[in-house]
Amino acid sequence: MSGHRLSRFKLAVLVPLAVFVVLVTVGVDAVIVVRHHWQQADVVRDLAATVHPTLNHIVRKEAEALRAALVPLSAVERLTEAFRRRDRDGLLEHGGALFDELRRVHDITHMYFITPDRRALLRVHQPDRHGDRLDRETARRALADRRPSAGLEIGPLGTFTLRAVAPWFRDGELIGAVELGKEIDHIVADVRAVFGVETYIFVPKNHVARPEWEAGMRLLGRRPDWDRFESVVLVDHTEEPEPGIVALVDQGLLDRGVPRQDEGVGGRVLHLLPFQIPDLSGRHGARLLVVKDVTEAHRDHRRLILGTTAASTAGGLLLLAIFWVILDGMERRLRASERRLIREKERSDAASEAKSHFLHNISHELRTPLNAILGFAEGIQQEILGPADGRYRGFVDSIVVAGHRLRELIQNVLDIASGEMGAAALDPAPVALPALLSRGRDAAKATAAQRGVDLRLVPLPPLPAVAADEAKLLRAIGHLLDNAIRHTEAGGTVTIAAEAAGPAGVAITITDTGAGMSEAEIRQALTLFDRIERRSMTRHGSEGLGVGLPLARHIAELHGGGLEVRSAPGEGTTIILTLPTATAADAE
Numbered sequence: 039m040s041g042h043r044l045s046r047f048k049l050a051v052l053v054p055l056a057v058f059v060v061l062v063t064v065g066v067d068a069v070i071v072v073r074h075h076w077q078q079a080d081v082v083r084d085l086a087a088t089v090h091p092t093l094n095h096i097v098r099k100e101a102e103a104l105r106a107a108l109v110p111l112s113a114v115e116r117l118t119e120a121f122r123r124r125d126r127d128g129l130l131e132h133g134g135a136l137f138d139e140l141r142r143v144h145d146i147t148h149m150y151f152i153t154p155d156r157r158a159l160l161r162v163h164q165p166d167r168h169g170d171r172l173d174r175e176t177a178r179r180a181l182a183d184r185r186p187s188a189g190l191e192i193g194p195l196g197t198f199t200l201r202a203v204a205p206w207f208r209d210g211e212l213i214g215a216v217e218l219g220k221e222i223d224h225i226v227a228d229v230r231a232v233f234g235v236e237t238y239i240f241v242p243k244n245h246v247a248r249p250e251w252e253a254g255m256r257l258l259g260r261r262p263d264w265d266r267f268e269s270v271v272l273v274d275h276t277e278e279p280e281p282g283i284v285a286l287v288d289q290g291l292l293d294r295g296v297p298r299q300d301e302g303v304g305g306r307v308l309h310l311l312p313f314q315i316p317d318l319s320g321r322h323g324a325r326l327l328v329v330k331d332v333t334e335a336h337r338d339h340r341r342l343i344l345g346t347t348a349a350s351t352a353g354g355l356l357l358l359a360i361f362w363v364i365l366d367g368m369e370r371r372l373r374a375s376e377r378r379l380i381r382e383k384e385r386s387d388a389a390s391e392a393k394s395h396f397l398h399n400i401s402h403e404l405r406t407p408l409n410a411i412l413g414f415a416e417g418i419q420q421e422i423l424g425p426a427d428g429r430y431r432g433f434v435d436s437i438v439v440a441g442h443r444l445r446e447l448i449q450n451v452l453d454i455a456s457g458e459m460g461a462a463a464l465d466p467a468p469v470a471l472p473a474l475l476s477r478g479r480d481a482a483k484a485t486a487a488q489r490g491v492d493l494r495l496v497p498l499p500p501l502p503a504v505a506a507d508e509a510k511l512l513r514a515i516g517h518l519l520d521n522a523i524r525h526t527e528a529g530g531t532v533t534i535a536a537e538a539a540g541p542a543g544v545a546i547t548i549t550d551t552g553a554g555m556s557e558a559e560i561r562q563a564l565t566l567f568d569r570i571e572r573r574s575m576t577r578h579g580s581e582g583l584g585v586g587l588p589l590a591r592h593i594a595e596l597h598g599g600g601l602e603v604r605s606a607p608g609e610g611t612t613i614i615l616t617l618p619t620a621t622a623a624d625a626e
Contacts, residue, residue: 059354101188104202148219189318240270468503490528517586
């Protein structure tokens with residue numbers, strides 16, 4: 039593994055880890071943002087669902103209190119008599135004290151004595167103003183229905199007032215009505231205290247006249263500012279509106295009636311909830327704007343996101359640093375292992391090359407004197423210099439057989455050395471299998487006869503020529519036949535056959551009736567220099583070197599074919615050597 043690949047391995051681990059850390063951080067921040075959004079939406083929903091009903095509840099309670107305050111007034115005989123006689127001075131004398139008491143207890147700001155034709159007989163809170171006609175719904179209902187009436191109304195001075203009017207009777211005769219009124223600033227203050235919000239009450243300009251409204255504001259001790267807003271006037275508030283709120287109101291916030299969040303109001307984050315407040319006549323006489331300051335919650339939310347992001351980033355960097363250290367250590371160990379393996383491979387290759395050179399050289403060195411021994415022994419066997427003593431005839435025959443066997447083993451060693459040294463080059467040419475298999479059978483006949491094994495070549499079907507190095511292929515077949523004969527008991531049979539193997543191949547099969555092999559023994563037989571010892575072999579004094587099957591497979595693979603062993607204990611062995619045909623080899 040090169041250093042470049044190691045660095046890529048490190049990146050392959052660290053980059054996905056970094057992406058994972060980023061995704062986790064973004065995911066956590068997204069959860070916090072969504073959760074904050076849901077919380078603020080809950081705040082808005084709660085305010086929208088509770089502020090207006092709470093305001094209505096407070097108004098109803100205050101109206102009931104006003105109606106209750108009206109009841110004992112008609113029981114004051116001197117006040118009733120003065121009212122019947124339309125005695126304004128008497129009403130003021132006796133009603134003034136009652137008005138002061140009601141203002142102290144109930145925050146009353148208005149007290150009227152009204153004639154049946156709805157004219158103001160006396161304003162106790164403004165005695166100088168009288169005689170004008172009161173065109174208000176509360177007075178109209180109370181006198182028309184002859185029962186108390188109460189509710190919110192916009193007065194002629196443009197003030198939004200809670201009024202209660204009760205008809206006044208003397209001996210069953212309607213002599214007029216009395217009205218109590220109070221400004222709703224304390225009601226607004228109650229809403230502020232309950233919900234922790236700022237409130238603003240607006241009245242459309244088309245519902246009031248500017249001179250009267252400005253006079254009314256001064257009467258209540260408030261600064262009139264008719265031009266502050268375009269289409270409405272501010273009649274009551276718990277806090278001075280900022281320019282941002284003024285701009286939003288002028289943009290139609292009150293008319294849309296949709297809650298919104300705004301982050302640009304004086305550097306604050308506000309929830310703004312507009313409501314319509316209908317007066318007693320059913321008109322939308324006023325607009326209530328509820329403002330919830332959530333700046334601190336928004337700052338806490340931002341601090342939480344920043345803190346979470348910082349903590350996630352720090353944790354991610356720490357995790358990346360830990361993995362970097364771990365991977366760096368692994369990288370150093372892998373590089374050290376790589377260098378060690380390279381050195382060991384170089385030593386192994388050098389040792390293998392030295393071994394192959396040694397085998398090649400020693401085989402050549404052995405074959406030279408062996409050829410001389412065989413030459414002399416065969417000369418004595420053929421009696422070239424005259425008849426040999428019969429007592430030595432058997433010895434000479436044994437020398438010749440052993441010499442040929444030893445030469446075959448030396449050739450096997452040379453084949454192994456040539457294969458391992460890369461010198462096993464092929465000289466392929468078209469080869470006719472019937473002739474080749476006949477030659478292989480003839481070469482193995484003597485060995486088969488010596489061991490008492492019946493060696494057969496079955497009649498072959500017409501077969502295409504194979505592209506092969508004839509000498510090497512004949513040697514491979516010789517190894518397979520020798521191996522089959524040596525593993526077959528006397529009286530057994532070794533059969534040679536061949537057939538087409540697919541459209542572009544030929545299969546040579548060599549089957550014996552020997553003891554067969556297990557799966558483990560097949561793997562052992564295909565391993566170079568690993569022998570399977572059998573009594574049939576040791577009895578004939580030839581156990582082999584364990585090179586026959588491996589060499590035959592090697593030669594088959596050099597030709598582009600292969601070798602397969604099928605066997606089972608007690609069922610004999612079939613070896614299948616496959617080769618490509620000459621046409622297929624030429625096409626490749």
